[in-house]
Amino acid sequence: AQTVTQSQPEMSVQEAETVTLSCTYDTSESDYYLFWYKQPPSRQMILVIRQEAYKQQNATENRFSVNFQKAAKSFSLKISDSQLGDAAMYFCAYRTRRDSNYQLIWGAGTKLIIKP
Amino acid sequence: DGGITQSPKYLFRKEGQNVTLSCEQNLNHDAMYWYRQDPGQGLRLIYYSQIVNDFQKGDIAEGYSVSREKKESFPLTVTSAQKNPTAFYLCASSMWTSAIRGTDTQYFGPGTRLTVL
Secondary structure, three states: OOEEEOOOOEEEEEOOOOEEEOOEEEOOOOOOEEEEEEEOOOOOOEEEEEEEOOOOOOOEEOOEEEEEEOOOOEEEEEEOOOOHHHOEEEEEEEEEEEOOEEEEEEOOOEEEEEEO | OOOEEEEOOEEEEOOOOOEEEEEEEOOOOOEEEEEEEOOOOOEEEEEEEOOOOOOEEOOOOOOEEEOOOEOOEOOEEEOOOOOOOOEEEEEEEEOOOOOOOOOOOOEEOOOEEEEEO
């Protein structure tokens, strides 16, 4: 069974600096998607970035980028120029293909604190 | 504006009572999902539905029931059989495709906080 591990329960960073959140996963599949979601204090889950496993190029969305290492099964999120609004729980998720359906497997999350 | 709505935002349940959480989407998405979130944990899938009048159990379906009579609506009932229902419940939806490389990004509603009194 696929698993997703976020080894950092909490991270803190000074405003305007860069922070990297770690995510590792375990799978025997070759075709899959990986996601980072953000959950601010409002608790609504917001998609940050998505990576397709068959693409070697790392995905980028403005200040957010990923370092996707397929062989190492690693999918870290880098946030550049951190802003106060980035403070949230960040969840890594893997999209499996189970029973012909696509489902998400979630990590436990990393709480990101932004210091002003 | 397109989006997903959940109601109510807060819900209180007495012991032995069934309660229903509402989820509506106007994104024309085919698939809908219900997740449960407990403190310090990731999301766990309760039920999902790919098309109207069809749904599948997720990892923690016991004590829950769903229906999918309309494409836009996917209500979740928390029954008295669910022994520890206090949690945050999130509904999501996505475009469904059977293509291997089809997109399936899930978009979420604002959630419902259920508390057992």
